[in-house]
Amino acid sequence: MGLAGKLRAYLELVRVEQWYKNLMVAVPAVFALKLTDPGVYPKLALGFATLSMASGSVYAFNDVRDLEADKAHPTKRFRPLPSGRVSAREALALSASLAIASLALSLALEVRFALCVLAYLCISHLYSLYLKRVAVVDVTAIALNYLIRVISGAALVRVEASPWLVSGFFFLALFLALSKRKAELTLAGSAARGVLKVYSERWLDQALSMAAAMTVVTYAVYCAEVPLGRKLVPTIPVMAFFLLRYSLALDRGVGEHPHEIIVRDKPTLLAALALVASVLALAYLPIGS
Numbered sequence: 001m002g003l004a005g006k007l008r009a010y011l012e013l014v015r016v017e018q019w020y021k022n023l024m025v026a027v028p029a030v031f032a033l034k035l036t037d038p039g040v041y042p043k044l045a046l047g048f049a050t051l052s053m054a055s056g057s058v059y060a061f062n063d064v065r066d067l068e069a070d071k072a073h074p075t076k077r078f079r080p081l082p083s084g085r086v087s088a089r090e091a092l093a094l095s096a097s098l099a100i101a102s103l104a105l106s107l108a109l110e111v112r113f114a115l116c117v118l119a120y121l122c123i124s125h126l127y128s129l130y131l132k133r134v135a136v137v138d139v140t141a142i143a144l145n146y147l148i149r150v151i152s153g154a155a156l157v158r159v160e161a162s163p164w165l166v167s168g169f170f171f172l173a174l175f176l177a178l179s180k181r182k183a184e185l186t187l188a189g190s191a192a193r194g195v196l197k198v199y200s201e202r203w204l205d206q207a208l209s210m211a212a213a214m215t216v217v218t219y220a221v222y223c224a225e226v227p228l229g230r231k232l233v234p235t236i237p238v239m240a241f242f243l244l245r246y247s248l249a250l251d252r253g254v255g256e257h258p259h260e261i262i263v264r265d266k267p268t269l270l271a272a273l274a275l276v277a278s279v280l281a282l283a284y285l286p287i288g289s
Contacts, residue, residue: 009085010094013063014056020259022051024146027169028154028161031228033283040157047113047156050105051149054117057098058124060091065128109156116152120145135198139177146173162229164222168215175211175243176258178204183256212243228283235278242271 025047034040063070063081067088070076080086099121106114123131127141147170154161182204185196220236223229249255249265262268281287 005085009080013060013080013086013091013094014098015059016056017259018059018257019048019052019055021146022048022055022149024149024169025051025153025156027150027165028159029157030279030283031162031165032154032157032159033228034157034159035280035284043109043156044153046105046109047153050102050109050113050117051120051152053098053105054102054121055124057095057102057121058128060095060098061125062128064088064091064095110158112155113152116148116155120148120152123148133194135195138195139174139181142177142180143170143173146170146176162222162226164218164225164229168218168222171211171214171218175208175215178208178211179246179250179258179261180256182208183250183253183261186253187256208247212247215243216240231282231287232279235275235282238271238275238278242268242275245271 026044029035029040029044063079066076067081070079070082076082081088081091102117102121103114106117123141123145127138127145131141132138147166150161150166150169181193181196181199182201184193185199185201185204189196216236216239219239223233223236245265245268246261249261249268252265254264255261262272
């Protein structure tokens with residue numbers, strides 16, 4: 001394999017297509033009205049790069065742990081490790097290098113941000129080693145890692161995130177984690193992942209409804225309690241529509257991962273874009289003021 005092929009294999013191993021999740025580091029800056037400060041962008045860019053290295057480390061380590069199972073999987077067997085394009089030793093070396101680099105860069109940026117990155121790495125590796133095999137704990141760990149990204153963003157730009165906003169993002173992350181479990185159960189059956197033998201479609205539907213409802217409720221309370229939030233009240237129905245349409249697309253088997261469902265289902269994509277655009281417009285433009 002040539003150098004270009006090896007590089008492509010490494011990029012595939014660290015799941016570059018999943019790095020969009022690390023954009024959540026910018027959420028506190030958005031709601032703290034920091035986007036008008038040019039000095040915040042270098043910090044956010046470095047924060048995104050740090051979290052991307054940390055998540056890449058986790059993906060590489062997780063693939064080493066799942067190597068034997070992935071070899072027997074109909075689609076995962078084409079990943080870099082099961083297909084032999086990357087060796088387990090190379091993957092572990094890459095994982096360790098990225099983890100060390102992410103911690104070093106985070107320490108250079110902000111100590112509290114570094115603690116968040118360390119917490120992310122610890123929870124993620126515990127998830128790979130054990131937590132993903134325990135029902136409910138698995139999706140909670142995934143949601144916590146989404147939440148850590150948001151909290152790390154607040155530490156990075158030195159703002160205080162509203163507890164209601166933080167709670168809302170936790171429930172949104174829990175909704176997305178549960179939706180992935182439902183998609184896995186629907187598309188591949190309980191054999192795809194050990195923990196799926198514990199979950200039933202009925203329980204997942206109930207849990208998804210609870211998480212979606214709590215997302216809307218906590219976001220609505222944020223809009224009612226925080227001065228900026230009151231400007232965002234018109235976005236509450238948009239949030240509700242996004243969650244309902246996403247649930248419908250999930251039920252129709254549109255995709256497994258959040259980005260697949262959003263991109264493949266046009267109404268869900270339009271709802272997501274409308275939600276982001278309306279939040280930015282109402283927060284930053286002199287509308288109604």
